[in-house]
Amino acid sequence: MAEVEGVIRFDYALQPPSRPIDGNLAQPLLAWRTMLRRLELLGQRPDRYGGLGYGNLSRRVPGGNGAFIITASQTSGMAEAGLGELVRVNRCSFDDFQMEAEGRLPPSSEAMTHAMVYAADPSLHWVLHGHSPEIWRNAAALGLPAIAADVEYGSRSMVAAVAALLNANPARPLVFVTLGHEDGVFACGGQVEPTGAELIVCLGRSLALAKSGASAS
Secondary structure, rough: OOOOOOOOOEEEEEOOOOOOHHHHHHHHHHHHHHHHHHHOOEEEOOOOOHHOOEEEEEEEOOOOOOOOOEEEEEOOOOOOHHHHHHHEEEEHHHHHHHEEEEEOOOEOOOOHHHHHHHOOOOOOOOEEEEOOHHHHHHHHHOOOOOOOOOOOOOOHHHHHHHHHHHHHHOOOEEEEEEEEEOOEEEEEEOOOHHHHHHHHHHHHHHHHHHHHOOOOO
16 A cells, blocks of 8 residues: 555555553553653644644564554544554565554654654664644754755655764754654654653743744744
């Protein structure tokens, strides 16, 4: 299957789960999903992005040979999510943009970008993707690195761009924006608490800039 916000831009093979997702892996991810929803970095509203869901989270599966679990496509609008709203991605190919996954729902449209982050830096175990107009518009003032506006999300050109950005910005956790993906912001790190905290700090600083009228835009 081949699926702008919420549109899957890669081919994927989705199989029924061959094993249950480990609750010890899932629960921190689901908890941070709740946190990002409360901050409106993740969700679904009729007045944003054509009413489609936005934002997703993933974490690497320890010892999984590159596998990771991620929130499923168009589940961000759900007030509560459980194991059934998670997908295990077992394999990604950046040569032919193919993905092999297990679950009852398709992987997030951003799953390939998550895979790019994990492939570029093995030390990264968490990726939090949200949408924040305030962070996105004030990225330069916040000193955040950015993927160029001519690099579309989920595209082949994103593979090299993500690797180059992570290589040029060695601090971890790291928050960066995708200028070609409206309001898109990513936080990645080795542990979820400092990664999420870095994202929240950026949100607070961007809100302060917006209030003061000091936006870089």
